Amino acid sequence: MSARRTATASVALQHAPGGPFCLETVELGPLAADEILVRTAGVGVCHTDWTAAAGTVPLPTPFVLGHEGAGTVTAVGAQVSTLAVGDQVVLSFDACRSCPQCTAGHPAYCVLSAALNYTGTRPDGTTTISLKGRPVHGSWFGQSSFATHAVASVRNAVKVPPGPDGLPLDILGPLGCGLLTGAGTVFRVLRPSPGQSIVVFGLGTVGLSAVMAAAVAGCDPLVGVDPNPVRRHLAEALGCTHTLDPAASEDIGWSLAEITGLGADFTVDTVGSGTVVRQALEALRTPGSCATLGLQSLENDITIDQGHLLMGRTLTGVIEGDAEPRVLIPHLIELWHQGRFPFDRLVERFPFQRVEDAVDAARSGKVVKPVLVFD
Known part of the structure; x- marks a missing residue:
């Protein structure tokens, strides 16, 4: 035309x-x-x-x-x-x-x-x-x-x-977009090495794409947190070594500490609520990094403990996985062909x-x- x-x-x-x-x-x-x-x-x-x-x-x-x-x-x-x-x-x-x-x-x-x-x-x-x-x-x-x-x-x-x-x-x-965001956050922003630990809060499209990318990166333990049992089961099939139901745990932080020891090297928040962002920060070891991706609204106040950050932890916001689509999209397709994404x-x-x-x-x-x- x-x-x-x-x-x-x-x-x-x-x-x-x-x-x-x-x-x-x-x-x-x-x-x-x-x-x-x-x-x-x-x-x-x-x-x-x-x-x-x-x-x-x-x-x-x-x-x-x-x-x-x-x-x-x-x-x-x-x-x-x-x-x-x-x-x-x-x-x-x-x-x-x-x-x-x-x-x-x-x-x-x-x-x-x-x-x-x-x-x-x-x-x-x-x-x-x-x-x-x-x-x-x-x-x-x-x-x-x-x-x-x-x-x-x-x-x-x-x-x-x-x-x-x-x-x-x-x-x-x-x-x-969705798959690019989760995978890009792991590959482009957090960049974990094999054997480092990661916790993903929220197992929707973005969270599950972060799980798949973390599995490719060799993260261990790789923990998914979500109240939906179907999504937790899927996350386990996609690479999670552990999954947790936050509603069933009296203290999600204690449960995560039992899995990660001193805390996780990385956490990913795909929910965006103040409660979850705080949980994701508190699940980190020192030093450790949390990436927040979830959009609640354009104005979304959250409260964090500055002292927690001063101990060497970081909180960073990420849009679109900070990815170059022309590079990451073909890479994700190739990983699919390999059976890894x-x-x-x-x-x-x-x-x-x-x-x-x-x-x-x-x-x-x-x-x-x-x-x-x-x-």
Whole structure:
């Protein structure tokens, strides 16, 4: 398709925060010079999507969410030379690729991150989506892929090889955010050595991807903490040496100390509540490092003991695993081929028409990673 022409797409449109997802036909394009049009094969449902849908993340209306898309390129802008029609891609977050953070290998902390991912428009204020001539706010994480087709930037599209040996394109989308975040935190931020200990609090998509990465890194003991017995069982199958139910333990800190001895070398918080962040810090040995990843809201006060930090412990926040998607996504696919990162075990497919069911399944915890798929 010519980049100058418009295309139509069926999207899950929200007219107001907290409102229902309405399946509607919209127009996409024409593409900007650095953009691509992707026919979506599948898109993951992420915690950030349903948080934004509920109004916790302020967005202009109407809007289209979805930021774990994967699909096939069907059109390219005039200046796109690294991708071509027919290429298969995973869509991740957008970044400018030219600021000091991007050029230093930290695109998750791009100075233009907010403008490129959260405003609902291109940086020049135009929208990629329209409905009956009226603008619809898209560009959510540079893609808005709750849609049969999505407009993305060449900057946030990662080319992946066709997967004839068992890894279908429709489930690759979560590699662009949830899986990237958990695995990147372990590989890129904490960087454990074989035999070092780690505790992961919360065993959703992000926590379980951290578990799989920690298993690849050779962490021992590798402890998962979650009240859901199904998720604890899955974590054990994915590499945890121990799992704990915080609700069944009178003192989670004592239980962890019995496993880790003087405390864990590393902890990962994927929940974001003040209670869990404090538990994750208190589970550390000295020195030790805790990475907090869970988003509760944009303003989320927590209380910690400074004296605990002064003993050589650190608390760091991490966005998108501080990862370079162009490097980590292919690496995670290769680990899957080796049988060492079986992320497909987290996925349950839902037809696009059941978007409300998929979001409810994710929000309630019935499914670790719902993925919307398209005919």
